[in-house]
Amino acid sequence: MFLFRSPLRGFFFVLVALAFSGNVTGAELVRLKDIGKFSGWRENALVGYGLVTGLANTGDSPNNKATRQSIANVLAQFDVAVQPDLVLSRNVAAVMVTAKLPPVARQGDAIDVTVTSIGDARSLVGGTLLTAPMKAPNGKVYALAQGALFVGGYKYDMNGNVAQKNHPTVGSIPAGAIVEVGVQAKILSRENTMTFTLTDADYTTSSRIAAAINEAFGEQLAKAEDAEGVQIRVPEANREYLVDFVTRIEKINIEPDTRARVVIDERTGTIVSGGDVRIAKVVVSHGDLKLSIITDNSVSQPILVRNTAAEIRTETVSNSRVNVSEKSESGYVSASNNTVADLIQALTRIKTSTRDIISILRAVKAAGALRADLIIQ
Template identity: 85%
Template sequence: MLDIRTGLKLRLMSLILAVFSVLLSNAAYADMVRLKDIGKFSGWRENALVGYGLVTGLANTGDSPNNKATRQSIANVLAQFDVAVQPDLVLSRNVAAVMITAKLPAVAHQGDTIDVTVTSIGDARSLVGGTLLTAPLKAPNGKVYALAQGALFVGGYKYDLNGNVAQKNHPTVGSVPAGGIVEVAVQARILRPDNTMVFTLSDADFTTSSRIAAAINKAFGETLAKAQDAEGVEIRVPEADREYLVDFVTRIEKLSIEPDTRARVVIDERTGTIVSGGDVRIAKVVVSHGDLKLSIITDNSVSQPILIRNTGAEIRTETVSNSRINVSERSETGYVSASNNTVADLIHALTRIKTNTRDIISILRAVKAAGALRADLIIQ
């Protein structure tokens, strides 16, 4: 009987130790982040494209005849099909002049499709139901990289009749999903002429940059990486890996480190939003907060003469204003004592004494001014 109990105790102890080791392991890797999630290689970026075109098929909601650019564009399109029409004779309101924007990925092959956004540049009332005619999309260097065409998807509407208007969102902005076709292939170049690459951090930090270089060198067993500054890590590509650059980059992106971040408290005064890390510390501080309300009320009354028939220059109706000031102060004052607590603890304590968000923002600014908030206070 004793052996059975001893065996059960040993099994229970081993189970507890196993659970404890798993928890420790999860805690150790809880803050580990892949390099792919905190930065990118220099040269890997999207390319902006822009174009001009016409949207047709609008139900009398297009540009008015006063828009000379639209009339000229319609005449130019018809001239390509051997239809000669003077721009002054074009009176259609079913066409709108638009600007087209799109983003070309860092790597794109001929025939790939991209999404395009269409915006009206004239006085069109709505682009609902319209179709974009074929239009070239150019890069800043003036070269055409894609063609855009297709039916517009507009997430809004606008209808008006006899002075009544019903509108939702912006009906003069639409999109054409997969409406752009890539005509010229592009390939981002991340390998520099000296056979090195630069990994750039999304948030510059010296400690994180140093940890990335150390992790790369440890993974490859040789000194390949060197932290240039707080944002960039220079990586030398071995000669054997230059032919298989994709595999080399994949191995680097899969590495995990624990990034070092600065403590920050972000406040949006317009919406009353406070965002803070859960471990942002506050030094020893005492907060005393009161609530004073002041209101001024004015009552307007009319003084009417008693003898209505006895009128003259000195007898008239007078308006009398009576004003009073009401001052109310909360009887109890909010008192919070913080000793090596976090911002989350302070906000929780202030919430318990029913402090509103605007007052909490003022208190955090005062705590920062007192030098007790050990974090960057960012006010938007």
């Protein structure tokens, strides 16, 4: 990776040497496990509703009818009959609880949860979440969440003075939910096939994966379906030991193919490019012209005489001049069968600012000389 400091303070750009097939010799091999996953291997979203208690007068206000009703419902489960209108505590807050259920989870496993206020509570610091059922989109309860909140912020106010850090109405409970119903990701279809999906879809990479799998097992097991998926047939002898079969596939190394890209973030002045992204023959001429208009104001003071006429008075006189300055030498760069890294290094040597480099790259792309996708954020 190459890091260059721009002459313009606060701006910089980065060149990252990436492996692009066809442009790089001896490209690095990567495991299939690092560039994709098997279809069906996914996390599951869980959500629940609950109450956080123990707040120091920073909970929901009595105007929140949902919180008052929820408190009354909880107390009713312990044979305490209280009308919702009589609940005036500000030590309780209504919250939503979210979590992600892993692709494989067994009963009794613990998962992390995030707690967010849905009322007008000022802070959840010091609160404890009461037992909250965690449901999946199908309405089935898969976990129960409960525990003391960890809040990475605070908010204190008095007499119009407020001191706040981060978001005190959002907290987390590490290992705060217990899985009640286990799940097992199914990656083997009824036709005894699996589908390996790429994180970045690419036809060439998909074809190489299928060829590498067939070569590793010595038979035609894999077929590239499209730019994203590779279908793999599981032999009957390997179905009983599917874990070992999947492990062998994930360990296979291939050379992925990637589209050349140059990413520009104009807000921060950052340029990220593959170190070997090619550019065609191009000539860049860069100059600097500075124009300034300067005005000098002076006062014309008449000679004071005893009998001054009415038309004689003090006047303000403005004298303006235009200054034009230009660099004695313009920046000139000639690139022939070079890379973006070479071009930017050459522009840096003539002390070109990052903003100007961004403009030059745009012009090079418009001229059809940049052999990469130009992404501007």
